[in-house]
Every structure is written in structure tokens, then in C-alpha cells.
Amino acid sequence: DIVMTQSPDSLAVSLGERATINCRSSQSVLHTSNKNNYLAWYQHKQGQPPKLLIYWASDRYSGVPDRFSGSGSGTDFTLTISSLQAEDVAVYYCQQHYSAPWTFGQGTKVEIK
Amino acid sequence: QVQLQESGPGLVKPSEPLSLTCIVSGASVNSYYWSWIRRPPGKGLEWIGYVYYNGNTNYNPSLESRVTMSVDTSKNQFSLTLTSVTAADTAVYFCARGSIAVAGQLQSWGPGTQVIVSS
Numbered sequence: 001d002i003v004m005t006q007s008p009d010s011l012a013v014s015l016g017e018r019a020t021i022n023c024r025s026s027q028s029v030l031h032t033s034n035k036n037n038y039l040a041w042y043q044h045k046q047g048q049p050p051k052l053l054i055y056w057a058s059d060r061y062s063g064v065p066d067r068f069s070g071s072g073s074g075t076d077f078t079l080t081i082s083s084l085q086a087e088d089v090a091v092y093y094c095q096q097h098y099s100a101p102w103t104f105g106q107g108t109k110v111e112i113k
Numbered sequence: 114q115v116q117l118q119e120s121g122p123g124l125v126k127p128s129e130p131l132s133l134t135c136i137v138s139g140a141s142v143n144s145y146y147w148s149w150i151r152r153p154p155g156k157g158l159e160w161i162g163y164v165y166y167n168g169n170t171n172y173n174p175s176l177e178s179r180v181t182m183s184v185d186t187s188k189n190q191f192s193l194t195l196t197s198v199t200a201a202d203t204a205v206y207f208c209a210r211g212s213i214a215v216a217g218q219l220q221s222w223g224p225g226t227q228v229i230v231s232s
Binding site for chain 2: 044
């Protein structure tokens with residue numbers, strides 16, 4: 001299984017400041033034939049279902065605010081919230097779907113400082 | 114806009130089967146990939162598997178011997194059965210829809226249903 005490791009486990013950021021979450025996979029999730037990274041990011045708020053934020057490592061899903069961005073390739077990825085808003089308080093997960101079983105990172109809890 | 118809603122018993126006895134249904138509205142199950150994911154208490158998300166609209170499945174090997182998924186096109190829903198449950202299967206269970214071409218991009222999720230395994 002591909003192991004997904006996120007860092008940090010939690011972070012507290014002031015409103016309007018940048019939040020950065022890292023995700024590392026135990027093997028590359030870059031598909032050489034189509035050059036896509038099979039890596040997605042989800043936001044999970046308390047009492048709500050998870051929401052897809054980013055797919056193909058850097059493509060923003062429909063309706064997701066542009067303060068959310070994804071970057072990286074191969075085994076190292078980053079989710080950045082450029083200007084943290086109160087409604088961004090949540091747990092964020094990376095997920096690989098390069099090979100089954102799909103696996104998630106352990107989650108990063110984002111709070112307001 | 115697609116909406117998913119899980120349904121099933123909130124309490125299951127050890128060794129008995131767990132059966133959940135995901136009712137889909139706003140989209141047809143006659144396309145897309147349909148997944149089940151769970152979150153045990155205090156832990157992260159675990160992918161259980163998916164079923165394609167044509168009945169093809171792909172299960173997490175850690176659960177494969179106990180899992181069955183199917184699609185009911187007449188009722189526009191899909192289901193999960195997990196046999197021989199133990200306390201370790203206590204979790205919030207989510208159903209989700211992948212994209213039309215990429216199973217693993219989980220675009221829409223149900224609200225989740227809590228399942229407790231206890232006698």
C-alpha cells in the first residue's frame with residue numbers, strides 16, 4: 001500500500017495569513033503515460049461530509065475558492081490556503097488514487113490562532 | 114446537483130453482517146464510480162472500495178474477504194455489505210461518487226452514517 005504522510009498534524013494560523021500543509025507519498029503517484037499526479041485534497045468540516053478541493057494535485061474543483069491551491073509532483077505535495085478565513089477551519093486530507101487501495105493521509109487540523 | 118444519502122442500521126451485533134445503502138438523487142447511477150469510505154473513531158479516512166455502474170468492483174484488500182458492493186439501477190442506489198463485523202468496524206460510513214472517468218476523484222459525498230458494532 002502507498003502510505004500518505006501529512007505534516008503538520010495541526011496548525012493554527014491567524015485570519016488572513018497563509019496556511020501550508022504538506023503531503024508525502026511512500027512512492028510516486030505520477031502516472032508517466034498521462035503526466036497526471038493521482039493526488040487529491042479534501043476538506044472535512046465537523047458534522048459535514050468531506051469536500052473535494054483539488055484533483056490532479058493542482059486543479060481546483062468546481063466552486064472551490066481560489067485561495068486554495070495545490071502543488072507538487074511525484075511524492076511531495078502541498079496544499080496552500082493563501083488567506084485563511086474563519087470558514088476554512090477543518091481537517092484536510094490528501095489522498096492517492098494511483099493504485100489500490102486508495103489511501104489517505106492522517107489529516108491536518110487547521111485552526112484559527 | 115447530485116445528492117447522496119446513506120441509510121442503514123446504526124447498531125450491529127458482532128459477527129453479524131452490516132448492510133448500508135446509498136440513495137442517489139440528481140444523477141443516474143448508470144455511469145460514474147461509486148465508493149464507500151469510513152472513518153473509525155479517532156482515526157482518519159479508510160477507503161473500503163468502489164463499484165462501477167456495470168457491476169465491476171475494486172475492494173480494499175484488507176477488507177476484501179468480507180465486502181460486497183452492488184448497484185441497483187432500478188432504484189438508483191448502491192449498497193455495501195460487510196460480513197462478520199467486529200468492534201473494529203465501528204465507524205462513520207460515507208458513500209461517495211467518483212468522476213465519470215476517474216474513480217478516485219471523490220467529487221460528492223453523503224453526510225455519513227454512524228455504525229456501532231456492539232452486543
